[in-house]
Amino acid sequence: MSAPFARLLSATAPLSAPLAALDAPALWANADDLVRRAAGVPIRVASKSVRVRSVIERTLARPGFAGVMSYSLAESCWLVDQGVTDDVLLAYPTVDRAGLLLLTERSIEGERRRAAITLMIDSTQALDVIDTVAGISHPVLRVCLDVDASLRPGVLGVHPIHLGVRRSPVHSAKQAGALARAVSAHAGFDLVGVMFYDAQVAGLPDTSPAVRMVKRISSTELAHRRGDVVRAVSQHADLEIVNAGGTGSLEVTGADPAITELTAGSGLFTPTLFDGYDAFEAHPSAYFVLDVVRRPAKDVATCFAGGYTASGPAQANRMPTPVWPEGLTLLGTEGVGEVQTPVKGKAARGLRIGDRVVFRHAKAGEMCERFDAVTLVDDAGRAETVPTYRGEGKNFG
Structure with missing residues (x-):
């Protein structure tokens, strides 16, 4: 497993998903x-x-x-x-x-x-x-x-x-x-x-x-x-x-x-909408993690939750992107769902119930409206969980 995913998944393994993590x-x-x-x-x-x-x-x-x-x-x-x-x-x-x-x-x-x-x-x-x-x-x-x-x-x-x-x-x-x-x-x-x-x-x-x-x-x-x-x-x-x-x-x-x-x-977070700029190279730091809860087909694994579509025009680039395991894609007929998100690809064949899939959000702060906390994982794999605005009981619109 490539960094930073091994470090992030190991540090957040004791936590229930869905969860948000910051590298x-x-x-x-x-x-x-x-x-x-x-x-x-x-x-x-x-x-x-x-x-x-x-x-x-x-x-x-x-x-x-x-x-x-x-x-x-x-x-x-x-x-x-x-x-x-x-x-x-x-x-x-x-x-x-x-x-x-x-x-x-x-x-x-x-x-x-x-x-x-x-x-x-x-x-x-x-x-x-x-x-x-x-x-x-x-x-x-x-x-x-x-x-x-x-x-x-x-x-x-x-x-x-x-x-x-x-x-x-x-x-x-x-x-x-x-x-x-x-x-x-x-x-x-x-x-x-x-x-x-x-x-x-x-x-x-x-x-x-x-x-x-x-x-x-x-x-x-x-x-x-x-x-x-x-x-x-x-x-x-x-x-x-x-x-x-x-x-x-x-x-x-x-x-x-x-x-x-x-x-x-x-x-700071570098979501997917900030990929592809000439002036700088994107280095993502913000992710969310979902649990695999179904295996409806050989090359399909279904994750719990995940329907975190970004604001803006209703286009594919507003959807979250599965980034680990590598090679997963969303189903075009379902996308990300309110209570379940199926992913497909060869990498899905190796996923078991209880495994975790890592996603990137299309926008930065909007991800945090879905979570009460984010877990910062340092280079040594130490985890620190801190509240989001939502976790502090604040919803500013």
Whole structure:
């Protein structure tokens, strides 16, 4: 049996499956590689790609990492209250009433949260909602402007193509400057940052010459537009944060002098959607393990559970991938199931009831929503089991 599977399976043998395991040497080697690729630009940890408090804490303790990019306001408050960090950038706009009341609470805890947490906005309507929930006399809140980083090729101002994710309605420097001016005139808010997430670069493997071309064009366009946006917004705000990039674009984005920080998270676990990048070699560190409970045919073994399909378009690449024993594949007619997952191939012939099969998830943090704990296995085969967000009773959406 090849490493790391022998080590992982031996260390987790006493534990009941389904279970999640992290290869600690690979995890921390990935962290070091992210820092190397960032070339001195600090990396904010994307918590949605981890969802394990202790792993976030240990990552932040390593040189090169600074602050958290969260995905929920409730999560942001919890991370600050738990002392994980005093620097949280919420990646998405929020209308979470309970979270906003926690943030604007006039108490020592509320002051600590407000000093640590920066909200994301992309319209003045977001400010109006906060005013409605917390009252127009709420304490001053830090906000960051989300700028659409998609590529919109077109002619004479017409953009028939949108390459990237649908996020902010703010795309141009003119639009960003106008919104910054409106925020600066709106009492109760302090605009301290701008963010650009280049999904069509950071989140897209280099699968073809066409993809590589789109990524080059988009990176060049963004390098010019980011600078224009930062200059336009800076006329109305003192910017502390210019955040950009992701696991797949650290080298390119980090070279832009306009930015102050990068973000990465998936690169710690390296799920299957991050295979196939030219800029780095994938070294998976996150796995889940299932028990074989049936042998319905000579070359088919059926595992208990496993229906952990990733979010996004309903395509085969969103399904988990069996990686040990080598040579196993999913059944096209069944895929991964709510209570059972059959795998097939020559390797299945040697599997017996009670044996274990190792899988990789398509995305990073989503795996942890399925487990109360993950087990870190070090290079000596020692196991340490720590709770996920779910294991700490936290479900942030």
